[in-house]
Amino acid sequence: xxxxxxxxxxxxxxxxxxxxxxxxxxxxxxxxxxxxxxxxxxxxxxxxxxxxxxxxxxxxxxxxxxxxxxxxxxxxxxxxxxxxxxxxxxxxxxxxxxxxxxxxxxxxxxxxxxxxxxxxxxxxxxxxxxxxxxxxxxxxxxxxxxxxxxxxxxxxxxxxxxxxxxxxxxxxxxxxxxxxxxxxxxxxxxxxxxxxxxxxxxxxxxxxxxxxxxxxxxxxx
Amino acid sequence: xxxxxxxxxxxxxxxxxxxxxxxxxxxxxxxxxxxxxxxxxxxxxxxxxxxxxxxxxxxxxxxxxxxxxxxxxxxxxxxxxxxxxxxxxxxxxxxxxxxxxxxxxxxxxxxxxxxxxxxxxxxxxxxxxxxxxxxxxxxxxxxxxxxxxxxxxxxxxxxxxxxxxxxxxxxxxxxxxxxxxxxxxxxxxxxxxxxxxxxxxxxxxxxxxxxxxxxxxxxxx
Numbered sequence: 001x002x003x004x005x006x007x008x009x010x011x012x013x014x015x016x017x018x019x020x021x022x023x024x025x026x027x028x029x030x031x032x033x034x035x036x037x038x039x040x041x042x043x044x045x046x047x048x049x050x051x052x053x054x055x056x057x058x059x060x061x062x063x064x065x066x067x068x069x070x071x072x073x074x075x076x077x078x079x080x081x082x083x084x085x086x087x088x089x090x091x092x093x094x095x096x097x098x099x100x101x102x103x104x105x106x107x108x109x110x111x112x113x114x115x116x117x118x119x120x121x122x123x124x125x126x127x128x129x130x131x132x133x134x135x136x137x138x139x140x141x142x143x144x145x146x147x148x149x150x151x152x153x154x155x156x157x158x159x160x161x162x163x164x165x166x167x168x169x170x171x172x173x174x175x176x177x178x179x180x181x182x183x184x185x186x187x188x189x190x191x192x193x194x195x196x197x198x199x200x201x202x203x204x205x206x207x208x209x210x211x212x213x214x215x216x217x218x219x220x221x
Numbered sequence: 222x223x224x225x226x227x228x229x230x231x232x233x234x235x236x237x238x239x240x241x242x243x244x245x246x247x248x249x250x251x252x253x254x255x256x257x258x259x260x261x262x263x264x265x266x267x268x269x270x271x272x273x274x275x276x277x278x279x280x281x282x283x284x285x286x287x288x289x290x291x292x293x294x295x296x297x298x299x300x301x302x303x304x305x306x307x308x309x310x311x312x313x314x315x316x317x318x319x320x321x322x323x324x325x326x327x328x329x330x331x332x333x334x335x336x337x338x339x340x341x342x343x344x345x346x347x348x349x350x351x352x353x354x355x356x357x358x359x360x361x362x363x364x365x366x367x368x369x370x371x372x373x374x375x376x377x378x379x380x381x382x383x384x385x386x387x388x389x390x391x392x393x394x395x396x397x398x399x400x401x402x403x404x405x406x407x408x409x410x411x412x413x414x415x416x417x418x419x420x421x422x423x424x425x426x427x428x429x430x431x432x433x434x435x436x437x438x439x440x441x442x
Contacts, residue, residue, distance in 0.1 A: 130361075132361065135360075135378070136427060136429050136433075137378045137379055137380065137427060138378070138379035138403055138404050138406075139356075139376055139377070139378060139379065140351075140353065140376065140377045140379055140406075140418070141375055141376055142375050142376070142377065143375075146415050147377065147416075147418060148410075149379075149401075149403060149404070149406065149407050149410075150376075152403075154362055154363050154364075155360055155361065155362055155363070155371075155376075156360070156361045156363065156368065157356070157358045157359070157360060158358055158359035158360065158361055158370075159358065180370075182359055182370060183359050183370070185359075185361075185370065186370050189369070189370075194367050195368075197361070197368060202430070202432050202433070202436075203432065203436070206357060206358060208357050209423070211423050211424065212357075212423070215423075215424070215436075215440065218439035218440055218442065219436065219439055221439065221442070
């Protein structure tokens, strides 16, 4: 069964104090998107890597690849308005039916080949694999002008890659965008298919702010 | 108005693969509890530091202080069965009425003097200060055998120091322990006093696992 990954790298980086698009920001010497791609390349001998980028950033990405002599094979696809649209465009590039498809945030460059392999394996056995980690701090829910403590043991933080059997994810994406689609799991659930959670990795952080970038630099050093 | 901090260092470290109690584990060369105490010592010229330890660990702590020539003045108090009891014992050591009292996890050694000062100031103005950070990943709630996505924008992760005007926290702790008391904010709220949230610091992590310790080592390097 073949493995495919769609790396969604369309973030504008609006929460990021940088002129460079977030996925192109240097992390320990190279654009973080290259680190993300490398992890997938190392995870399986053969994995089909599809990178979804905003159309107006594709040329810049190609020149970055030249500058860094980055030669890991990957297909570049134009993104859409929403992440949903971008992933849909990526899925169109996977004609195979009997395969496993992972969807990963371009801004999670600390993903390890170990977690990638575990997630693909879990999905091929269970139909889907949503990596989650426990909430290790007290959790409060905002309500009106105030807030209240909720039981953190009932909650999980969700990571990527979210992996699915092709039939599951493809069927789910045969729909129109809805504002409730915050990740791929919610799209699949909206198609009345429950998803299967699995253990993620606390270090598989999403780079959202400059502070996250500093943290990632230190984790890589 | 005087400032007091109660550092709750009673954790058994059961989630920690170490023979040493968690708060005594070395972090970049010294027990993490010493780093925690140092941050408070640096935050205000005069701050009354009260450390609550399990009775059977006090002697070990004192010998660690000798070994490390650790000379920051602090009062040592015996802890109780629950964190609630430990904090109650600590509060008994603060006779002053017109003051601000912070309660901090001994296992948050990356706390900065900047956040400490901000929290005490916020509490002296608003009665309380609960540092929180946004949830930056998708959040799911477990339900029955499954789970569902919730709106992460409605949630906040809670940190320490949780700071209060003395009258607020002392009145709240004149009660018996209840299993719903997961932190000091919940004790104060149970006394029908709303708490005031403020911005925490994403790097002010709680050291719970070996992986958190590695992360903290890297953040300090």
